[in-house]
Amino acid sequence: MSSDNQAWVPEACILPSVQRPLRLAEFDDLFTTALREQQRLSPTHLRWRLDPSTEATARDLTDRESSCCSFFTFTITGDTDALRLDVQVPAAHVDVLDALAHRAAGMTA
Template sequence: MSSDDQTWVPEACTLPSVQRPLRLAEFDDLFTTALREQQRLSPTHLRWRLDPSAEATARDLTDRESSCCSFFTFTIIGDTDTLRLDVQVPAAHVDVLDALAQGAAARMTA
């Protein structure tokens, strides 16, 4: 997934095309700075473990993403050691989840 390649963005996304690279860059930044682990629980369910200091950023970003892509279900659960962010999509949007997983894996910090 890159800011230049948006072929995976579904028609259901209502975010204006001009704003999409900016939103992707926000996810890329979150992955680069806070992502500790990624698990694929099922084809339609992805789990990220983030640095807990990223909670406000993750909540803001997922709230805005849910408003333009209503097919996403984001669940955030935090504690002092880690922030768990579950991402679920209907089967029709597995390709979107695949793209997010690929982008996250490419930017995950060690």
């Protein structure tokens, strides 16, 4: 991964630079294997519908992401049909949400 791919990572992220490509790969894997639908509810609010069998993976990944990028708010709601993962950021970090939405686009399972 080139540094251009990480240009949208804000200074507020405390994940060491060497680990960022690995974390991004984890999100890419979740998008590729579990993402069913993506909705942009507002500039600061994104919703993903995931395969419900990926709940443990989604919870682990979002817990770890919240610990290094505290500006994220992840809310997971499960039902029998799909797992709903809401991602919210403050207005100052809309560019980060835009980048995640762009990565997820086209990776629907």
